Structure formats: structure tokens, C-alpha cells
Amino acid sequence: MKAMSIAELTALRDKMKDRVAMREGSGQIRVVVGMATCGIAAGARPVLSAFVEKVGEAGLGDRVIVSQTGCIGICQYEPVVEIFEDGKEKVTYVKMDAAKAAEVVEKHLKGGVVVDAYTIGQNK
Amino acid sequence: MKELSLNVLDITQNSITAGAKHIEISLIENEEGILTLSIADDGCGMSQETVRRVIDPFYTTRTTRKVGMGIPLLKLAAEQAGGEVKIVSKTVEDDPDGHGTVISATFDTGSIDFTPVGDMVSTMCTIIQGHPEVDYLFVHKTASFDVSLDTAELRAVLGEDVPLSDFAVIGWISDYLQQQYQNENQ
DSSP states (O other): OOHHHHHHHHHHHHHHHHHHHHHTTSSOEEEEEEOSHHHHHHTHHHHHHHHHHHHHHTTOTTTEEEEEESOOSOGGGOSOEEEEETTSOOEEEOSOOHHHHHHHIIIIIITOOOOGGGBGGGOO | OOSHHHHHHHHHHHHHHTTOSEEEEEEEEOTTSEEEEEEEEOSOOOOHHHHHHTTSTTOOSOSSOSOOOHHHHHHHHHHHTTOOEEEEEEOTTTOTTTOEEEEEEEEETTSTTOOOOOOHHHHHHHHHHHOTTSEEEEEEEOSSOEEEEEHHHHHHHHTTTSOTTSHHHHHHHHHHHHHHHHHHHO
């Protein structure tokens, strides 16, 4: 493994250590991307990558968890993304792509406004 | 699947479901242009009967649908490129110390129907992000590059406080792999 990269990783660890301790238990939003065969074939990987990248960039890492799940059961709507937030109804986004994911991070996760156009209710 | 890397992402989920703690993913292309993909895990393994059935699209462990296309799609990709898929599996009863599954697939990269490998960096980042508790050894070798990643080494640097799935760590892994692919290509 390259020494330079390891030095960078070590620096990263030191920077993050304090932050990680604070993260537990704060009001959290959970973003769940369907990553079964159906989701992957429909393009879930770039959607997941976009959420990971944009949530990190937006500095939302302290209150947003991005996770993966198997088949959600609505394969025809893949890539499907579900957003769970305490005290709020679950939001299901369908037929997602990387650009839509970036918009959801900006408007929904950061701004608190659901992007209606991409929800399952608007796409039946 | 548009890229083999998507099949790799899909098939690796099976290893995780099987409770694997270590997963080795390797893509090795020899001088004759034959690519061998291998995904080896130390999960619970499958009985010989199950190994026979996973090739069948109408066999699945999922509960939401009655079809399981993961392995059939890999088999299709291999066979249309003049290769084949082999599965060797041992259950805990077969071998308490050496249980697990090795699925390997070969492809003739010169075949007109060879599916390009595609973005293995995204696949590895996605796998690690989804299940950071598992250790992964990734190797991708061809005549022009030799890329590798061992998450046990990263874990040794990061310690217990920082998970591999942290946004910044995934970003680092992506850059690290990207760099290896680029350096070797020059």
C-alpha cells in the first residue's frame, strides 16, 4: 500500500475521531437504497454513490445515514429510495438517478422539502 | 447488466447474506485475454442440491418475488462471451473450518459479446459502504495494471472508532483505487 495514501488516511482518522463520538443519537434521517438484482440492474449503484458523495459534501454526515437494503418489492419502480425520519411519514422516491439523488439531498435532506415529482405517488 | 462490475456487486450480496466475514473478489486477465472473475467467501455455504438450483432463475431466497436472477445473469454474461460459471460450496456440516462458497466465471474478453468490466471502483465502494463490518480483499490484474485493496489494512489504520462506511473514508477508498487504475495505465 502506498505510504502517501496511508498518511492521508491516518490524518483523516484523526480529524474524524471527535466527530464520530458526537454522532450517536442525534435526530437522524435514514436514506435506504434498494440494492437487490432488480435495483442494481435498473441503476441503483450511481444513485447510492450520489447519496454518499452529496451527503458527505453537504456536511450532513452527522444526522443522515445512507444504507442499503435488498428488494423492496416494487421492482418496476427501481431504483427505489426510501427516506425515514423520526415523527414523519416515510417518503418513497422511485425511478431515481444520480441527478435526482443530488436534488433530493439538496432540497429534502438539507432543505426539509420533499421533492414531490419523484415520489411514488406522482409516478403511478 | 450493463457492466460486469454490476454482476460483481450483485453476487457479493449473496456472500454477505451467507454471513461471510471475509470476501475475496478477484478479476484476473491472462495474456490470452481470458478474464477470470472469482468471488470467494467464508459464509455458511450451500448444499450440493442448492448449488444445482441457484442456476435456475425460478430459485431464490428472497421473499418479495419468486425469481432470483443474480447467478443466471452472471452465467448468461459468461456463456455469451465463451466462458462458464463454476460454483464450489461447502456448508458448515461439510467442513466446520473451511466452509464457504467460491463462485468463478470466465470470459473471453475478445468476444464480441463480452460485457465490459466497467466501474469496479464504484462497485467496491458500494459493497464496503453497505457492509463495512466484513473484510474484503480486492485484486484486479491485467497486462496493463495491478490494482489491490485490503480492508483489513485500512481497519488497522482507522482503529475501532472510525467505520469503513464513513463518508470521508469511502471517498478516500474511491480516490485510492482510482489512483491505482490511473497510475498503472500510464
